[in-house]
Amino acid sequence: MAISVETFFLNPDAQGTLQAQIQQVVAEGILSGRFHRGEKLPSSRKLANHLGVSRITVTLAYTELLANDYLTSRGRSGYFVSDNAPVPPVYAPSHRTPDRVDWPRAFCRTFTGGDTPHKPGDWHSYRFPFIYGQADPTLFDHANWRLCALRALGQKDFTSLTGDYYDQDDPLLVEFIARHTLPRRGIAARPEEILITMGAQNALWLTAQVLLDSTRKAAVEDPCYHALRDILRQSGCQLAPLRVDADGLPPQELPSDTDVIFTTPSHQSPTTATMPLARRRALLDRARELDALIVEDDYEFELAFLAAPSPSLKSLDSDGRVIYVGSFSKSLCPGLRLGYIVGSEPFIRQARALRASVLRHPPGHLQRTAAYFLSLGHFDAQIRRMSKALHERRQVIEKAVSDHGLTIAGRGVYGGSSLWMQAPEETDTSDCMRVLAKEGVLIEAGAPFFAGPDRPTHFYRLGYSSISSARIGEGIGKISRHFANQRLRI
Amino acid sequence: MAISVETFFLNPDAQGTLQAQIQQVVAEGILSGRFHRGEKLPSSRKLANHLGVSRITVTLAYTELLANDYLTSRGRSGYFVSDNAPVPPVYAPSHRTPDRVDWPRAFCRTFTGGDTPHKPGDWHSYRFPFIYGQADPTLFDHANWRLCALRALGQKDFTSLTGDYYDQDDPLLVEFIARHTLPRRGIAARPEEILITMGAQNALWLTAQVLLDSTRKAAVEDPCYHALRDILRQSGCQLAPLRVDADGLPPQELPSDTDVIFTTPSHQSPTTATMPLARRRALLDRARELDALIVEDDYEFELAFLAAPSPSLKSLDSDGRVIYVGSFSKSLCPGLRLGYIVGSEPFIRQARALRASVLRHPPGHLQRTAAYFLSLGHFDAQIRRMSKALHERRQVIEKAVSDHGLTIAGRGVYGGSSLWMQAPEETDTSDCMRVLAKEGVLIEAGAPFFAGPDRPTHFYRLGYSSISSARIGEGIGKISRHFANQRLRI
Numbered sequence: 001m002a003i004s005v006e007t008f009f010l011n012p013d014a015q016g017t018l019q020a021q022i023q024q025v026v027a028e029g030i031l032s033g034r035f036h037r038g039e040k041l042p043s044s045r046k047l048a049n050h051l052g053v054s055r056i057t058v059t060l061a062y063t064e065l066l067a068n069d070y071l072t073s074r075g076r077s078g079y080f081v082s083d084n085a086p087v088p089p090v091y092a093p094s095h096r097t098p099d100r101v102d103w104p105r106a107f108c109r110t111f112t113g114g115d116t117p118h119k120p121g122d123w124h125s126y127r128f129p130f131i132y133g134q135a136d137p138t139l140f141d142h143a144n145w146r147l148c149a150l151r152a153l154g155q156k157d158f159t160s161l162t163g164d165y166y167d168q169d170d171p172l173l174v175e176f177i178a179r180h181t182l183p184r185r186g187i188a189a190r191p192e193e194i195l196i197t198m199g200a201q202n203a204l205w206l207t208a209q210v211l212l213d214s215t216r217k218a219a220v221e222d223p224c225y226h227a228l229r230d231i232l233r234q235s236g237c238q239l240a241p242l243r244v245d246a247d248g249l250p251p252q253e254l255p256s257d258t259d260v261i262f263t264t265p266s267h268q269s270p271t272t273a274t275m276p277l278a279r280r281r282a283l284l285d286r287a288r289e290l291d292a293l294i295v296e297d298d299y300e301f302e303l304a305f306l307a308a309p310s311p312s313l314k315s316l317d318s319d320g321r322v323i324y325v326g327s328f329s330k331s332l333c334p335g336l337r338l339g340y341i342v343g344s345e346p347f348i349r350q351a352r353a354l355r356a357s358v359l360r361h362p363p364g365h366l367q368r369t370a371a372y373f374l375s376l377g378h379f380d381a382q383i384r385r386m387s388k389a390l391h392e393r394r395q396v397i398e399k400a401v402s403d404h405g406l407t408i409a410g411r412g413v414y415g416g417s418s419l420w421m422q423a424p425e426e427t428d429t430s431d432c433m434r435v436l437a438k439e440g441v442l443i444e445a446g447a448p449f450f451a452g453p454d455r456p457t458h459f460y461r462l463g464y465s466s467i468s469s470a471r472i473g474e475g476i477g478k479i480s481r482h483f484a485n486q487r488l489r490i
Numbered sequence: 491m492a493i494s495v496e497t498f499f500l501n502p503d504a505q506g507t508l509q510a511q512i513q514q515v516v517a518e519g520i521l522s523g524r525f526h527r528g529e530k531l532p533s534s535r536k537l538a539n540h541l542g543v544s545r546i547t548v549t550l551a552y553t554e555l556l557a558n559d560y561l562t563s564r565g566r567s568g569y570f571v572s573d574n575a576p577v578p579p580v581y582a583p584s585h586r587t588p589d590r591v592d593w594p595r596a597f598c599r600t601f602t603g604g605d606t607p608h609k610p611g612d613w614h615s616y617r618f619p620f621i622y623g624q625a626d627p628t629l630f631d632h633a634n635w636r637l638c639a640l641r642a643l644g645q646k647d648f649t650s651l652t653g654d655y656y657d658q659d660d661p662l663l664v665e666f667i668a669r670h671t672l673p674r675r676g677i678a679a680r681p682e683e684i685l686i687t688m689g690a691q692n693a694l695w696l697t698a699q700v701l702l703d704s705t706r707k708a709a710v711e712d713p714c715y716h717a718l719r720d721i722l723r724q725s726g727c728q729l730a731p732l733r734v735d736a737d738g739l740p741p742q743e744l745p746s747d748t749d750v751i752f753t754t755p756s757h758q759s760p761t762t763a764t765m766p767l768a769r770r771r772a773l774l775d776r777a778r779e780l781d782a783l784i785v786e787d788d789y790e791f792e793l794a795f796l797a798a799p800s801p802s803l804k805s806l807d808s809d810g811r812v813i814y815v816g817s818f819s820k821s822l823c824p825g826l827r828l829g830y831i832v833g834s835e836p837f838i839r840q841a842r843a844l845r846a847s848v849l850r851h852p853p854g855h856l857q858r859t860a861a862y863f864l865s866l867g868h869f870d871a872q873i874r875r876m877s878k879a880l881h882e883r884r885q886v887i888e889k890a891v892s893d894h895g896l897t898i899a900g901r902g903v904y905g906g907s908s909l910w911m912q913a914p915e916e917t918d919t920s921d922c923m924r925v926l927a928k929e930g931v932l933i934e935a936g937a938p939f940f941a942g943p944d945r946p947t948h949f950y951r952l953g954y955s956s957i958s959s960a961r962i963g964e965g966i967g968k969i970s971r972h973f974a975n976q977r978l979r980i
Contacts, residue, residue: 004870007673009801012767032678034669050798099810103836106749106783108703111843119656146643149855153636166609179524183497188522198688198849205848213598230847259596277502293596308540311499320589335854346593353601357720358695358848359688364825365639366853380494 003035003081005042005050018053022061027070030085041071041079114230117448120437123466127440128475132270132418132463133330139389139465140333141373141382148372149365157368167356169196170367176374177326177340185298186315187324189342195351196362200299200327200339204262205231206351206358207295207323207341212237216259221249223449223459225269225297228262241451244268246410248275251286261287261294265313266301270449270461271410271420280313287321294322302331304414305387305394320344328370330417330465331383338362338370390417393464393472400473401462404480409459417465420446422458423483429460432482441478493525493571495532495540508543512551520560520575531561531569604720607938610927613956617930618965622760622908622953623820629879629955630823631863631872638862639855647858657846659686660857666864667816667830675788676805677814679832685841686852690789690817690829694752695721696841696848697785697813697831702727706749711739713939713949715759715787718752731941734758736900738765741776751777751784755803756791760939760951761900761910770803777811784812792821794904795877795884810834818860820907820955821873828852828860876955880907883954883962890963891952894970899949907955910936912948913973919950922972931968 007029014021029035041047044062048055062079065071072082123131151157174191182189197203204227212218212235220229222241232239237260242253248268254261263283265275275283287294296313314324320343327339341351355361373379397419401408410420423429430445446459467475497519504511519525531537534552538545552569555561562572613621641647664681672679687693694717702708702725710719712731722729727750732743738758744751753773755765765773777784786803804814810833817829831841845851863869887909891898900910913919920935936949957965 004670004674007670009673009676009805011676011805012801013806028678029673034673034678099834099836100778100808101783101810101834102781103834106837107700107840108706109700111700111840111847114843114847116846121656121658142645146640149639149643150636153639155632166611168611180494180497183499183519183524184494186499186501188518188524201847202849210597210599210601216598227847234844234847288590291592293591311502315499315501316503318590320591337850337853344589344591344593346589347596350597350601353604354724356606357601357604357691357717357724359692360827363827363853363856366856 002040003029003042005046007034008042008047008050010051018051018057019061019064022047022051022053022058023064026061026065027068030070030081035081037081037083037085039081040077041081043078109234111234114233115226115448116230117226117445120442123442126437126442128471128478129442129466130444130462130464130475131442131466132444132461134463134466136389136466138468139382139386141378141385144376144378145332145369145373148376148378149369151372152365152368157365166360167352168361169194170364170371172371172375173367176371180374181326182342185301185309185324185326186311187342190345192345193342193348195341195343195348195355196367197339197341197355198337198359198362199329200297200325201227201231202337202355203325203327203339203341204228204295204297206354207325208232208235208237209354210347210350211260211293214238217255217257219249219254219258219261219292220451221263221268222451223270223446224262224451225264226448228297229451232262239451244271244273246273247279248273249279249283251279251283254286254290254292256290258290258292261292262297263294263313264297264299266298266309267412267414267416268410269297269299270418270446272412272416272418273410274310274413275313277310280310280316284313284316284319284321288319292321295325296322297325299325299327300330300416301326302383303387303390303416305391306412307414309414314342323347331386332370332373332379336366336370338366387415389469390415390465393467393469396469396472397462397464397476400476403473404476406476406480406483418461418463421460421462423460424487425458427483427486428457430457432460432479432486436479436482439478439482441475441482443479492530493519493532495536497524498532498537498540500541508541508547509551509554512537512541512543512548513554516551516555517560520571525571527571527573527575529571530567531571533568599724601724604723605716605938606720607716607935610932613932616927616932618961618968619932619956620934620952620954620965621932621956622934622951624953624956626879626956628958629872629876631868631875634866634868635859635863638866638868639859641862642855642858647855656850657842658851659684660854660861662861662865663857666861670864671816672832675791675799675814675816676801677832680835682835683832683838685831685833685838685845686857687829687831687845688827688849688852689819690787690815691717691721692827692845693815693817693829693831694718694785694787696844697815698722698725698727699844700837700840701750701783704728707745707747709739709744709748709751709782710941711753711758712941713760713936714752714941715754716938718787719941722752729941734761734763736763737769738763739769739773741769741773744776744780744782746780748780748782751782752787753784753803754787754789756788756799757902757904757906758900759787759789760908760936762902762906762908763900764800764903765803767800770800770806774803774806774809774811778809782811785815786812787815789815789817790820790906791816792873793877793880793906795881796902797904799904804832813837821876822860822863822869826856826860828856877905879959880905880955883957883959886959886962887952887954887966890966893963894966896966896970896973908951908953911950911952913950914977915948917973917976918947920947922950922969922976926969926972929968929972931965931972933969 044058048058069084071079214236217238219240314322324342407422409422433445444461447455534548538548559574561569704726707728709730804812813833897912899912923935934951937945
């Protein structure tokens with residue numbers, strides 16, 4: 001790659017001769033790692049023109065750099081960064097100006113340090129990744145997604161690719177969700193009641209911002225999706241964590257001043273409990289009594305390979321009280337960042353205006369690609385394929401867990417992609433997680449899902465969406481041995 | 491398209507016989523527009539299995555619907571939605587349950603009704619679209635973008651397509667920005683000092699949320715990008731609008747309690763003024779004096795076809811005081827939603843954590859596609875092509891404006907894609923905008939760019955990035971005649 005002449009600037013405040021300044025700019029480019037070995041420098045004529053200096057000044061600077069072995073000359077082809085040029089240090093480029101800003105004072109709030117744990121980015125290099133919510137490359141219909149993306153890249157769809165939707169969504173995707181996806185959850189919604197979001201994360205965040213501030217109280221399941229608790233904390237609202245039981249959120253425990261209830265009735269996150277119909281009715285009744293709203297996160301409903309999923313809470317809602325959050329992250333892949341909210345029109349209008357302010361709209365090309373993938377039936381086919389694979393893995397993992405005497409604390413009755421597990425009482429699964437990772441086994445510690453200071457530490461989650469059946473047994477064996485060894489040590 | 495059996499649910503609260511309920515579900519599907527004419531219904535066997543009712547119940551329901559002409563039967567092929575079936579009303583589906591939520595009370599803040607005007611989504615169907623910031627399909631290198639997207643869809647890049655980056659960005663894109671884009675602005679930054687955002691909108695929003703709340707004061711240019719004022723208002727901060735002059739923001743006017751200064755020194759939005767070097771220095775000095783931070787929105791710097799752009803404010807910043815916002819929306823296209831922030835590491839860390847909470851990360855596929863498009867040189871080629879076209883249009887529009895006696899209030903000295911215009915004092919350009927739109931001419935009224943109650947109403951903006959040279963003259967003629975007619979009427 002030739003180094004572009006536009007990357008050269010003389011600092012108007014610089015000291016020294018022009019020649020020295022040019023030498024410095026080149027040397028800094030090399031030392032900071034911007035200019036790489038073997039790259040061609042602009043010709044002296046070009047650089048002189050660009051900087052408004054005489055050509056001889058540039059030539060002298062280049063000659064000096066040649067002598068210092070920063071550059072080499074290849075006869076008529078010009079000057080190149082020398083193979084012997086100093087190598088930039090990997091982490092700390094030289095000539096860093098020290099920051100003179102008091103950052104902690106400058107921040108009016110901080111966002112780091114929440115409950116959401118950091119998953120290893122290189123999870124796919126682990127041999128036994130019992131990790132949750134990550135795409136299994138072997139289950140994703142890459143070929144058809146590519147074809148749909150290609151079609152969405154066509155001249156015909158130019159507007160959806162490049163257009164500025166302002167606050168709008170792709171009408172094709174919205175229509176498909178309204179006509180095809182939502183009816184499967186018993187929900188009838190008009191396009192005005194649907195908002196496309198950057199995944200469920202974005203949907204929950206928008207909802208929290210519209211409905212919550214320091215004067216409001218949100219009830220959440222305990223344990224719950226840790227990122228949700230971070231989202232709610234950022235809204236400044238009061239938090240009421242309610243310990244879930246085998247049927248999910250207990251409605252009778254809702255504080256009387258609850259404003260918004262966040263729940264995962266289909267498949268409680270992370271315990272996998274499914275809320276029975278009677279309790280769903282009780283929850284709706286209690287919400288009506290409190291005049292509270294309900295946010296239903298219906299993630300993973302598609303992965304129902306053991307039994308048909310029960311209709312959504314939203315389908316039982318005759319008041320407009322339920323705000324429904326759906327996502328394609330688990331069923332397609334998380335990198336797409338596509339989800340949606342279904343709610344009453346006044347609510348969707350506010351969420352849409354906030355979304356426009358935060359990011360305008362999810363990229364049109366992705367929306368159109370997803371619309372094609374859905375409407376051509378590839379999505380359904382992929383769900384069938386995924387369900388089949390997950391069903392098999394579920395049988396294998398349940399057997400392995402039982403063979404090795406591990407304890408299941410919760411398993412989705414209709415399917416899903418994870419088991420909620422319970423280690424011996426005295427165990428801290430965060431420690432186990434670290435030790436097991438060194439043996440190539442990734443599990444997820446349970447503590448970050450819980451609220452408050454006295455978090456149970458002996459739960460953990462085993463995802464089976466990213467590990468092949470063939471490896472499950474060996475992985476479970478390692479976990480079991482780890483707990484056994486630990487017991488000996490205590 | 492066959493209607494999927496999964497879209498059928500019996501409402502557990504429904505009254506009446508099972509047969510009647512099934513009839514109702516089908517009829518509602520048709521009346522609500524979910525089931526379309528000619529679509530095939532599930533076989534009676536399939537539907538009976540799915541609902542857990544006897545097959546004869548479904549057959550009786552279908553027969554009844556046949557008699558009512560909701561369905562037709564095509565011998566052995568089954569039942570289809572009849573061509574004579576009732577047509578759903580376009581806007582109001584039947585059986586809407588009334589909302590029982592007091593929405594205004596439920597919202598803890600509202601986001602609708604800001605200063606950002608609504609641009610017509612169908613602007614490309616106008617003959618004279620002097621609209622700003624929209625992609626001109628004829629200037630976008632669609633073919634090479636498609637090739638890059640295809641490459642990014644390949645098996646090799648599977649992770650970037652599907653992966654969950656959590657809070658990370660595409661290293662390829664970040665590296666290119668650090669090595670190639672920023673040096674052109676005189677900026678040296680490490681990857682840790684760069685955050686990819688969903689366009690400049692998202693970059694400004696994240697910055698405002700990290701740095702501002704009700705205890706902080708933000709200084710903004712007046713006039714300024716209206717969406718920025720909406721973003722700042724949502725942060726709850728105190729706003730100090732400073733009237734710009736021909737050199738942009740006047741540093742001496744900054745209130746002594748300013749915490750953050752938002753500025754567009756390269757090309758003031760919307761007046762197009764370029765801040766001279768001396769004033770840039772004065773601004774940095776004043777910021778240091780106040781211990782204030784500066785947010786530099788360096789949009790459109792690439793479109794410099796008249797003169798080389800001056801180095802960015804960030805390149806003169808030795809304190810880490812300047813937060814730099816860049817965007818590919820103007821130079822590539824707005825629908826991509828890709829931009830970036832450059833700032834000190836502690837700041838980028840907070841912005842990254844907030845972004846993770848709001849939306850996790852911009853879609854990997856788009857980041858990788860942009861990385862290819864940039865690194866293969868297509869971006870530079872496109873900029874050259876755009877600059878050539880814009881240069882020509884700029885000459886044409888300046889001549890037309892002068893021929894028709896219209897008044898320019900500001901024009902970018904190095905290029906850009908718009909003129910800031912001034913109508914006769916008494917004019918309300920918002921009215922003109924509406925009248926002219928009926929004649930196929932789209933202009934942008936100036937008032938929404940100004941702060942406060944006494945907004946000047948006689949400015950307007952003419953964008954020339956989406957109108958061909960051939961149409962500029964005629965369009966300007968129409969604007970000129972409109973003002974002339976208006977003067978007669980007054």
